[in-house]
Amino acid sequence: MATRARPSACSHTDRVFLYADSLIHSGGVPKLCPGHGAMPPPEGQNMINESALLESQSLRNSVLERTDVLDRVKALSLLPDGMHVTTAMVATYFGVGLEAIKSLVKDHRTELEANGYQLLAGEELRSFKNLSGLQSHTRSLAIFSRRAVLNVAMLLRDSEVARQVRMYLLDMEYLARTQPVDNPVHRETVSLDDRIDQRITHILGKTVVPMFNALIETSGEHRKELIALRAGVQRIERRLHQHHTRLQRLEGVRDDRPTVGVMAAMDAMNGRRFEHHIAKLLHRDGCTDVVVQGGRGDRGVDIIGLTAAGQRLVVQCKRFAPYLNITSPEVQKFVGAAKVLHNADVALYVATCPFTPEALSIAAETGITVVHRGLLEEWSAGEPLEVLE
Numbered sequence: 001m002a003t004r005a006r007p008s009a010c011s012h013t014d015r016v017f018l019y020a021d022s023l024i025h026s027g028g029v030p031k032l033c034p035g036h037g038a039m040p041p042p043e044g045q046n047m048i049n050e051s052a053l054l055e056s057q058s059l060r061n062s063v064l065e066r067t068d069v070l071d072r073v074k075a076l077s078l079l080p081d082g083m084h085v086t087t088a089m090v091a092t093y094f095g096v097g098l099e100a101i102k103s104l105v106k107d108h109r110t111e112l113e114a115n116g117y118q119l120l121a122g123e124e125l126r127s128f129k130n131l132s133g134l135q136s137h138t139r140s141l142a143i144f145s146r147r148a149v150l151n152v153a154m155l156l157r158d159s160e161v162a163r164q165v166r167m168y169l170l171d172m173e174y175l176a177r178t179q180p181v182d183n184p185v186h187r188e189t190v191s192l193d194d195r196i197d198q199r200i201t202h203i204l205g206k207t208v209v210p211m212f213n214a215l216i217e218t219s220g221e222h223r224k225e226l227i228a229l230r231a232g233v234q235r236i237e238r239r240l241h242q243h244h245t246r247l248q249r250l251e252g253v254r255d256d257r258p259t260v261g262v263m264a265a266m267d268a269m270n271g272r273r274f275e276h277h278i279a280k281l282l283h284r285d286g287c288t289d290v291v292v293q294g295g296r297g298d299r300g301v302d303i304i305g306l307t308a309a310g311q312r313l314v315v316q317c318k319r320f321a322p323y324l325n326i327t328s329p330e331v332q333k334f335v336g337a338a339k340v341l342h343n344a345d346v347a348l349y350v351a352t353c354p355f356t357p358e359a360l361s362i363a364a365e366t367g368i369t370v371v372h373r374g375l376l377e378e379w380s381a382g383e384p385l386e387v388l389e
Contacts, residue, residue: 050166053154057111060154064115067146069168072267074161075323076149081131082227084116084143090152094159104155105142112152116145131223160374164322171264262380263373266319266352274319275302278350281379285388287313300337307388311345314338318351322373326351328358335366346387350376 052059070076076093078085085093091101105112120128121140128143129136144152153165266274275292282290286308293304303315316334318326331349338347349355349363350371363370369387371379379385 050163050170053166053169054157060111060151063154063169063172064147064150066169066172067150069165069172070146070150070153071323073164073168073322076146078146079143081128082231084145085149087142087144090144090149093149094152094156094161096156096159100156100158101152104152108151108155112144112148115151116148117151118143164373167263168322263322263352263377266376266380267322269319271317271319274352275317277380278315278317279303279305282313282315282388285384287388299341300334301342304342307346312343313346313348313388314342314344315348315350318349318353320351320353322353324353326353326355326359328356328362331355331359331362331366331368335362335368338368339366348385348387352376 053063070093074093076085077089079089087098087101087105091098094101105117109117119140119142125139125141128141150165153159153162154169156162266277269277272292279290279292282303282305287305288308290303290305292302300316301314302317303313305313305315307313314337316338318330320326326349334347334349338344347368348371349368352373354372355363355370360370362368369385371385375385
């Protein structure tokens with residue numbers, strides 16, 4: 001194989017990409033043996049449950065690489081260095097008080113330190129402030145890496161955000177561990193391209209991003225450029241991972257799946273498929289004349305029908321990422337369509353994400369039933385909606 005000519009003088013950035021390129025071209029992609037197109041089965045076929053994550057450090061360690069889950073549940077704000085957060089920022093992310101995080105750190109300090117928690121003081125703190133651009137007059141500062149924040153999510157019991165992170169981890173573990181073993185057609189679909197994508201994702205996450213982190217810590221002149229480049233690499237890594245996971249979900253959906261995969265399956269749906277999923281739930285709960293009409297000419301609603309009691313029903317469906325929000329203007333628009341254009345008795349706004357407080361207030365004032373992510377999970381798992389009974 002021909003080798004690429006290398007420049008005589010390489011910048012920090014050049015060295016990062018040349019090294020990553022050499023990994024990919026010199027054995028980074030595993031070879032397929034003749035007649036063995038499928039990936040080997042994952043080790044440990046027993047499913048991880050939420051209580052096990054809370055109790056077992058070894059199980060927590062096994063999923064600590066999945067830090068992308070944090071931003072899927074809720075956007076995590078970082079310090080100017082793009083790598084760390086403070087105790088207050090962790091508390092804000094999980095919606096708990098400072099003392100809850102401090103108490104958790106006290107109980108699990110050794111584990112958290114192994115995953116990036118640090119208490120900075122003296123020269124170490126001054127150096128960190130200079131490198132990160134942080135403006136603070138405190139004599140000590142506790143900082144958490146993204147890995148440490150994920151560790152906190154698997155330890156923190158009294159936080160809905162932490163629970164959602166654990167559920168997302170369980171969803172991803174379920175999808176990674178449960179692959180049909182008696183379907184040779186499915187095994188053959190794991191192509192060379194799929195395996196190359198997986199290997200590139202692995203190299204980006206395990207090698208290129210950590211190298212950027214190290215360079216950012218030591219470079220002053222090109223710091224902003226390196227942070228921007230690292231963010232670009234992380235976006236590519238996330239998109240490759242999301243693409244691969246979405247394909248797995250779409251190709252591996254099974255009717256007998258436990259409820260742990262419910263939200264992951266819905267997150268993988270496109271808008272039209274999500275609308276039909278909601279229509280099936282309406283049918284299940286006794287609604288009749290259910291019609292999916294999303295698209296042009298739908299007059300502002302996606303589904304119409306009648307409840308079991310014969311009331312006129314309209315539904316708006318939004319399949320958004322879980323870290324986004326339904327805002328008040330979107331609810332106001334639906335109010336007009338539901339109440340004025342359709343004269344609905346029952347109006348549902350169903351979304352795979354949360355609603356802002358203002359949106360919830362408008363919905364309550366105008367008689368709109370909000371089905372947010374948590375309620376949608378329960379509804380999909382078999383709990384009937386009270387408004388449909």
